[in-house]
Every structure is written in structure tokens, then in C-alpha cells.
Amino acid sequence: MPKQRKVGNLLALAVLSALTQRPMHPYEIATALRSWGKDQDMEIKWGSFYTVIRNMDRHGLIAAVESVRAGRRPERTVYRITEAGRTEMVDWVRELVSTPEPEHPRFRAGLSVLAALHPDEAVTLLRQRLERLEEGIRAGRATLAEHLRQIPRLFLVESEYDLAIREAEAAWVRDLLAELTTGTYPGLDRWRAFHETGELPPESTDLAGGSGGTR
16 A cells, blocks of 8 residues: 655655755756656656645755846745655655556556457557557667667666566567457457347346446
8 A cells, every 4th residue: 555645746756856966946857857758757747846846845855945046037946855855755766666556557448348349440459559569669679778878777777667568568469469360369259249230148248237247
């Protein structure tokens, strides 16, 4: 069970990681996070950025060091990470790395209602997905190899994970397509018959009524 945190938005974790480098004002923090691609590593809603900063300050995770002004620009407050902030960051990373949590990818949502499609259309769409996955995997491998020549592997481990997840998904989609195209997928005839006749098989009616299964 995830801990209840004073500032639970993952953007706060990204801010803490940025401030371990040096004190910064919010604009510098946002610029650094974008340049590091943190918005690809976690869901970041930039509209809540300043609210998160204020909440972190209020809870003592960061602290104002000074206010600076450049030319005619508005005054900007420079923040540093506090000891409480460092403790929170390390504890949060430990939790994220050690404890699996349920996630709900959009692909899973689509698979949960795959029966709404005719099997032939499902095959076509899955092939499209596989092509896009394979294209992304090729690009990801090339990018990772290039980055590894310049950046220590420790700072690319999240890219390795992303690539591994895509490769695992592609392998699963290939297996599913093989079953669908060879006709070995269980219940494929009944699935096809439903779309061609409009009649649900009795066992599907029972499931929809809650007399069997878990959905």
C-alpha cells in the first residue's frame, strides 16, 4: 500500500531530484526537468507545477534561499532541498522501486472489451500495433545505444525498462496474433459467429449476467 505523502504528486519527486543538483528558482527547475525528459518518465501536469512548489515549501521539503531579479523580469524565489526533502525523496524512491502497484494502461482497457470487434478486425488492428511497437523498439534501441556512448548507464536505466516493456508487449502480441490467425485461440468460432449472426452463445450470456467469471 503506497504511503500517504505530504505532497503526493510525482512532480514533487522530480522537483526534489532537480534540487539535489543545486538551488534553483521554479523556472530553472521546470527547464531542467524538460531537458532531462522527466515528463516522459512520469506523468507531469505542468499546470500544477507552481501549486506543487508552494505545497512543498509549506511542508518543509524545500526552503527559500533568496529572491533574484533579472532585468525587468518579475522577482523569482530560489529554493533549496531541505533535509526533510532529502529523506522524503529517498523514501519515495525506495517505495517506487520495491513495491509493485496496479497500473491501468490504455491497451489493457481496449483488450478488456476486445470482443466488441470482429476477430478479423482485431487481427488487423493488432498487426498495426505490432508494426508500431517494432518501429518504436528499433528507434529506442538506436537511441539508447547512442546515449550509452555519452551517458552512464545508471542514468538511462528507465529507458532500458521502457524498452524491455515494449519488447515484452510485442512478444505477447505476436503470440496472440499467431493464435488468432491459425485458429487455435479458444472460443474463436463463437466469437466470430457472434459478429456474423448477432447471437451471443449461452456461456457469454451467463457471464454477462454474473453467473460465472469475475467481470
